[in-house]
Amino acid sequence: MKFVRLVLANLMRAKRRTFLTVFSIAIALFLFCTLRTVITSFEASLRASNASRLIVRHASSLVFPLPLSYKERIAQVAGVAGVSYGNWFGGYYQNPKNQFAQFAVDISTFFDLFPEVLLQPAEKDAFRSERTACIVGRGLAKKYGWKIGDQIPIIGTIFPGEWRLTVRGIYAGETRDTDENTIFFHWDYLNESLPDVRKNQVGIYWVKIASADMAAAASRSVDALFENSSQPTKTETEKAFQAGFISMIGNVQLLLSILGSAIVFAIMLVTINTMMMAARERTTEIAILKTIGFTDRLVLLLVGGEALLLSLLGGALGCGLAAIVFHESDFTAGGFFPNFRVLPETIGLGLVLAAVMGVLSGLVPAVQAGRLKIANALRKVV
């Protein structure tokens, strides 16, 4: 501990340089945490997918609807324990920047299919009994300050017009991976308000199967039912659906991992250069310390310790900032990442990375300082 003051004094020697170095490390770690959180959000959405739930959609694309009449036929398939349905609404709140997921869902079957959506019984009753009622996720309610009884005007894009919904419940997720940033409202309310040509059309069917090992057989049976119709289906597990959705934008995880590593590597090179400059400027002082009796190993630890402290400071700042910013802003990237939160594991990984950066960036100047020959260094100045 008695050497900490010496390390701190050296770090404060060139305040601007120290600040800029810490700041650049902080930015690198902030970006690393952000990119890493994109990956963990993908993983969380896959984890949250129910293995006993199938998704049935139009075989050609998600944008084509299926007839409501399919519901009864799907329910007859062997292994199917329940069917619900809904439509992606695709609206926004007040202005187009306020994007999040909204689903019109069949109230009579919704809670049976989605047990992870937790609601107080009184709120569930209130939601069921009012045509314009909606329930909102805890995250959304916190972000926009909504409370029960509030009227929320949602501007439709797929279904044009202003849709006034009344908050009758604020749901919580069963696990931390469950999305808490969605609005669910009555499919009937949507359906009744549509022109005849768009009525009784369903975007997605959710199918509960008796057990996860029946998923493949049930999927094949559902698709076989409508194979020769004008609106064939594609049925897959929710997990496969999510994975397919993510893969539509390419191998994002690999791309983000490469990008994050490249940023950290680039900043590490900058830090190595800074630390080498800082150590080189202090050649005489290092020689003085050695003359006093500081051993090579102690000098190596002091110079390396500076780099480590600098990196950890930057790392803590960057990781902390990412955690605070994304927590306080309830960032969801327009509803694309409903669970976008920096996990403690990500912060831990960021700090480990910062420590590794510190050790690597301090290694060369520390070894050089440790090997410095006193007589050679003093001959240049005394």
Next chain:
Amino acid sequence: MASENGNLVELRDVHKIYRRDRIEIPVLQGVNLNVKQGEFLALMGPSGSGKSTLLNLIAGIDLPTKGEVRVAGESLGTLASERLSRWRARHVGFIFQLYNLIPVLTAAQNVELPLLLTRLSGKERRDRVKLALELVSLADRDNHYPRMLSGGEEQRVAIARAIVADPTLLVADEPTGDLDAKNATEILTLLKRLNEELKKTIIMVTHDPHAAERAHVTVHLDTGVLAP
């Protein structure tokens, strides 16, 4: 510490050769020297005569190419780097011409540096630092940074740093070389006091005959050889 014949420092046939590329530059050529415990020795000679090199060998911050340097009972050439560092911390206080204080540390923190290598507690270190600064009449400047001190004051802080761990030997490389006459006299008086009152053995390299007059013994070095 001293040998049976009272010598604290013994140099036997010491040679030092520097190599630049393939050229060998002999700096010291067979130097023999004894310094008794409690002695104040001035080492004089023209520039490039090898004075500072000789001082570095005695202080254990460089090793001879040939010969033996024995100080405070240790043959320095036999000590490994880590042991030599610890030996320096215990036995040698070094005073430089350009003071060489650490600019980001206060006077007290600079003086404390050698004590960081000991097992003394924080309070014991503070007490020792205070005592050392009082000895050089700078107790009231303990919180001043080197840039706030005059050259003479900086050198006095450097002397406090050199004596704070109570070393066996003080070595000074032209300690007055960068000072005006008044400050130089004060520093020499201080060194003389340390020798007489605290019985410190001092080896001082100097160009200045007036400075050398303060010493008990003066030896002259010329082209790497001690004058008879």
